[in-house]
Amino acid sequence: MTSATTPVVHTAGERRRFGSVVWHVGALAILAVVLYPVIWVVGASFKPSKDIIASLELLPTEPVWANFSGLADGISGISISSFFWNSLMYAVLAVAGVVLSSSLTAYAFAKIRFVGRNLLFTLMIGTLLLPYHVLLIPQYVLFRNLELTDTLVPLVAGKFLATEAFFVFLMVQFMRGLPRELDEAAKLDGCGHFRTYWSIVLPLSRPAIITSAIFTFINAWNDFMGPLIYLNTPEKYTVSLGLMMFRDQEGISNYGSMIAMSLVALIPVIAFFMAFQRYLIDGMATSGLKG
Amino acid sequence: MTLVKEAPARPAGKRSAAPAAGRRGRRRENLAGYLFMSPWIAGFLLLTAGPMIASLYYAFTRYNLFTPPEWVGFDNFTTMFQDPRWQKSVEVTLKYVVVATPLKLLLALGVALLLAQKRRGQGLYRAAFYMPSLIGASVSVGFVWRALFSDDAIVDRGQKIFGLDVGGWIGNPDYVIYALVALSIWQFGAPMVIFLAGLKQVPQELYEAAEVDGAGPLRRFWNITLPMISPVLFFNVLLESIHAFQVFGSAYVVSDTRCGPADATLVYTCYLYQKGFKEAQMGFASAMAWTLVVAVALVTAVLFWSQKKWVHYEEAAK
Amino acid sequence: MRTSRNVERRTILKAAGATAATLGLAATTGCGGDGASADGTVTLRYAWWGGEPRTIAIKKTIALFEKKYPKIKIKPEFTDYEAFWEKFQTQASGGNPPDVFQNAVGFLRKYDKRGVLMDLKSQSDAGNLSLDNFRNGVLANGQVDGKQIGIPVGANTMALVIDLKAFEKAGVEAKMGWTWDDYFDALQTIQDKLKIAGDTGYFSIMYLYDLYLRQNGKAFFTDSDLGFTEDDLTQWWEDGYKRVRSGLVADPKKVEQVKPKSALSAGLAASEFTWDNFSIRYEGEGESDYGLAPIPTTDGKQTGQYLGSLMLSAFSGTKHPKEVAQFIDFMVHDPEVGKIMGYDRGILATTEQYEAFTPTDDNNKGVKAYEEEVAEAGVLGKITPHPSGADVIEAAFLRIGGEVAQGKAKPADAAKTLFSEAKAAFAG
Structure with missing residues (x-):
């Protein structure tokens, strides 16, 4: 509290406060732009179905609940919750598959020296470049021959077989960044690769695993093409397919309920993201950063 | 693609070899390696390599999915190169890649720099900025985008203030591509997170030292931040360009499924999709897909080649 | 710092692994069968495109059918128009299309050429499907090269x-x-x-x-x-x-x-x-x-x-041609079905159904009046x-x-x- 130090503290504090104001103004400005479309969608979900297409207003003039309350009746005799359940099953299985298979593969790439590793790694990275359309038809024929269409198997098989190269890559990079002393110590203790993987590397790779889980969940939840091609029974449809049932090219489309349902469909994704997003940065931290 | 090999090769080489392990140990390592890899190998053979070879074969055939493929040599490719719609789709895609990727990365980097500062509410902002990426290419994105960029909607009104009246972007073949670009930029969450991760790893001491030397914020950004995060930047450029080349969903929903008007949002995969799944010209579609694979591989190769000139790998970065 | 939390992490991941395994098992049990079951019940897949009102109506007609033919079960599959034809093409190319499906004039020759469509004449000859009582000659809309590959459910113009x-x-x-x-x-x-x-x-x-x-x-x-x-x-x-x-x-x-x-x-x-x-x-x-x-x-x-039509077609490779024919027959001739469907797929194609349904709302009345006016003017070709x-x-x-x-x-x-x-x- 001596008067001599006061002016110094004062100017530094002021500068910091000024910086803070600028920072918040900037962040808020970006926030406004980023959230405007989201608010529009929320607003639209309270507009009468007729007014949604080509409506210019951000918010409804007279909010209606009909779009949401209509969801309770289901669509075409199918309850909306069944779409959500199907999507959830798909997303959860996808996450489980990606986490298990990608971490196993990544462990091999990062921690085991075996013949042909570099070649396989190159092949794996190469699959990142493939547009998935090129594989769609041959894969469909395969699953049909196995009589597995109209099940979740074709949708999640690839996840359990580590075909999502990006996540394998992410985990490889992360595992390489782990202190080598740990798994060498494990080896000295007589741990085999599986023990090392399961008890040491896997728990330590949590950020990368959760990051992969987040992306997998979002991708599976939003996937349209896969369910469109493989699922036939409407009761097995995911949310993304269910949404299309509100559309009617020859009659009256129910855009109100469509937009309301797409909004409700956002909730699980947001919840999942919010729950785990704090790991996202750490999970990304080592991906591609080191040579 | 061979350039990619460099990445795994380095740590492998550095690894201290276990001296006493001997041949039996190596065999066990091989066994363990392939055991761990077995799901991936099965997936690769069954779901990637097999279908890839099939589609490579289709690329040289006429194949309508029903009658067996009929060998036509390079016909699909010659037809494709002369096809005005194919040319249009290449033009649209290139425009999209070249405009959207840098803008999206620039915004992602800018926002990441902002969020890298320790401030109250930082985590909340980060989550909120990621929100658009969660929505993906949902139908509601289609609705809102068409509404925002219509005549006399908010964007148009904003433009008119600056005396630019184009009457809405969505219906105008000359502008609708920028609505797509805007959508891509809006979903800047993923590269932002990657940038944040990179920024977090820049040692604080470097900045403190620079500040002592009297370097201003711009100098510090240019001399410290940029070189230090150049590997992340490279990773983002690579990832986002590949994604941009393969863009489909956003074009599909923004154009209300038609990739129009007048083919103005006919991105490459949209044309591929129309040819393959609407017109059942699988041979042509496969030829298109393989051309895209080659193009993306070339771009990747060029990026990898260029990284030697501008990407700084700092061994001591940790 | 990282190792101290190991135990906690391990348990979480183990739990996650166990859940995944159970779910994985659950997923493989969901496969559907392909037709006849032990008690002789036959299951047919019936696919159509359209909005909610159509689907609700069709589901009611299916219930009627299943009541009359207790040995035949119908498995409905429905989406919007765009998705329908994409799905249909993939399924048909894989030899796996629905047994019965809604069809339109523009797709008849395409799928006939690809051998997907059944010629229903033989089923008519066998007495499983009646080709009588179609109005204004619309039955011809389902004919290609002397084959009857579609049975009109309605007529529109x-x-x-x-x-x-x-x-x-x-x-x-x-x-x-x-x-x-x-x-x-x-x-x-x-x-x-x-x-x-x-x-x-x-x-x-x-x-x-x-x-x-x-x-x-x-x-x-x-x-x-x-x-x-x-x-x-x-x-x-x-x-x-x-x-x-x-x-x-x-x-x-x-x-x-x-x-x-x-x-x-x-x-x-x-x-x-x-x-x-x-x-x-x-x-x-x-x-x-x-x-x-x-x-x-x-x-x-x-x-x-001219009068166009939406139709019902059958898959040439269906395992149950007779049941398919019986189903189509019921759907195009049964008066109750006509009452339920109304003019959703056009003015009802057969006299039984046309006479059973009297439109009460303005839109259907308008469509009826319009087609009558056109027919009276004698311009239909x-x-x-x-x-x-x-x-x-x-x-x-x-x-x-x-x-x-x-x-x-x-x-x-x-x-x-x-x-x-x-x-x-x-x-x-």
């Missing part, structure tokens, strides 16, 4: 949907037998008086151009080719583009941005050509009142109209053939017409493009 309020306000009237000149004069009056466009973009609609060609002794298709010349089409599109520029036809940029709403219900124009059974959408989307008006003619008489590839050409016509409207393609070049794309579509 092209119509001009007009904004009644706009027409009244402008003081113009749509009359049977009016000519194209009358029509465009009316649009001009509307444009002058109401400051809105007259039409939403008639020249991109393949089925309307077909009518115009038929009025002039041609047709859009022959059995295997296009039925007009590049010059014909150039002329048609040149006229169309002229009318876009003069504002008689709505600004294509505005039409585009109100999609998926129709430009007519968005109030951008006062009339639009479409199939009469689609007209219900305008009431649902728009603020005005809408009605059906006659197609303009070239000679003051012939509209070139034989349906234009639809070669394999017709569906692809219809989409191309719409797209290229849109380019003309936007001024992005010269009519002559656009016509050339359509011809070259049509060639590829026929070959596909």
Whole structure:
């Protein structure tokens, strides 16, 4: 509290406060732009179905609940919750598959020296470049021959077989960044690769695993093409397919309920993201950063 | 693609070899390696390599999915190169890649720099900025985008203030591509997170030292931040360009499924999709897909080649 | 720091692993069977496209059927139009299409050529399916090369949907037998008086151009080719583009941005050509009142109209042809089914069903009155053939017409493009 130090503290504090104001103004400005479309969608979900297409207003003039309350009746005799359940099953299985298979593969790439590793790694990275359309038809024929269409198997098989190269890559990079002393110590203790993987590397790779889980969940939840091609029974449809049932090219489309349902469909994704997003940065931290 | 090999090769080489392990140990390592890899190998053979070879074969055939493929040599490719719609789709895609990727990365980097500062509410902002990426290419994105960029909607009104009246972007073949670009930029969450991760790893001491030397914020950004995060930047450029080349969903929903008007949002995969799944010209579609694979591989190769000139790998970065 | 939390992490991941394993097992048990079960019950897959009202109605008719035929179970599959045909193509190419499905004229030859469709004549001969009592000769809509590969469920025809309020306000009237000149004069009056466009973009609609060609002794298709010349089409599109520029036809940029709403219900124009059974959408989307008006003619008489149909078709490889035939028979002849379906898929195709249903709402009444008026005028002709590839050409016509409207393609070049794309579509 001596008067001599006061002016110094004062100017530094002021500068910091000024910086803070600028920072918040900037962040808020970006926030406004980023959230405007989201608010529009929320607003639209309270507009009468007729007014949604080509409506210019951000918010409804007279909010209606009909779009949401209509969801309770289901669509075409199918309850909306069944779409959500199907999507959830798909997303959860996808996450489980990606986490298990990608971490196993990544462990091999990062921690085991075996013949042909570099070649396989190159092949794996190469699959990142493939547009998935090129594989769609041959894969469909395969699953049909196995009589597995109209099940979740074709949708999640690839996840359990580590075909999502990006996540394998992410985990490889992360595992390489782990202190080598740990798994060498494990080896000295007589741990085999599986023990090392399961008890040491896997728990330590949590950020990368959760990051992969987040992306997998979002991708599976939003996937349209896969369910469109493989699922036939409407009761097995995911949310993304269910949404299309509100559309009617020859009659009256129910855009109100469509937009309301797409909004409700956002909730699980947001919840999942919010729950785990704090790991996202750490999970990304080592991906591609080191040579 | 061979350039990619460099990445795994380095740590492998550095690894201290276990001296006493001997041949039996190596065999066990091989066994363990392939055991761990077995799901991936099965997936690769069954779901990637097999279908890839099939589609490579289709690329040289006429194949309508029903009658067996009929060998036509390079016909699909010659037809494709002369096809005005194919040319249009290449033009649209290139425009999209070249405009959207840098803008999206620039915004992602800018926002990441902002969020890298320790401030109250930082985590909340980060989550909120990621929100658009969660929505993906949902139908509601289609609705809102068409509404925002219509005549006399908010964007148009904003433009008119600056005396630019184009009457809405969505219906105008000359502008609708920028609505797509805007959508891509809006979903800047993923590269932002990657940038944040990179920024977090820049040692604080470097900045403190620079500040002592009297370097201003711009100098510090240019001399410290940029070189230090150049590997992340490279990773983002690579990832986002590949994604941009393969863009489909956003074009599909923004154009209300038609990739129009007048083919103005006919991105490459949209044309591929129309040819393959609407017109059942699988041979042509496969030829298109393989051309895209080659193009993306070339771009990747060029990026990898260029990284030697501008990407700084700092061994001591940790 | 990291190792200290190891135990906690390990347990979490173990738990996650266990859950995944259980779920994985659960997933593999969900496979469906393919037909007959132990007690002789047969399951048929029935697929259609359409909105919620159609689906609800069809599900009711299925329940009726299952009550009457307790040994046959129907497994419904339904989506919207776009998804339906994509799904159908993938399934059919894999030898796995539904046993019975809704079909349209434009797809008959395409899937007949690919061997997907069953000739239902043999089932009719076997007494499982009656081909009697179809109205106005619509049964022919399902015939290709002497085979009966589709059984019509309804009949529809092209119509001009007009904004009644706009027409009244402008003081113009749509009359049977009016000519194209009358029509465009009316649009001009509307444009002058109401400051809105007259039409939403008639020249991109393949089925309307077909009518115009038929009025002039041609047709859009022959059995295997296009039925007009590049010059014909150039002329048609040149006229169309002229009318876009003069504002008689709505600004294509505005039409585009109100999609998926129709430009007519968005109030951008006062009339639009479409199939009469689609007209219900305008009431649902728009603020005005809408009605059906006659197609303009070239000679003051012939509209070139014909009755089209939605149909039911069967998969040639079905394991249960007899049951499939019985199902179709029930769906097209049973009066109760007619009462439930109404005019959702067009005016009911058989006399049993047509007589069983009396429309009570304005839209259905309007459609009925319209088709009766057209039939009475004696303008209905034989349906234009639809070669394999017709569906692809219809989409191309719409797209290229849109380019003309936007001024992005010269009519002559656009016509050339359509011809070259049509060639590829026929070959596909």
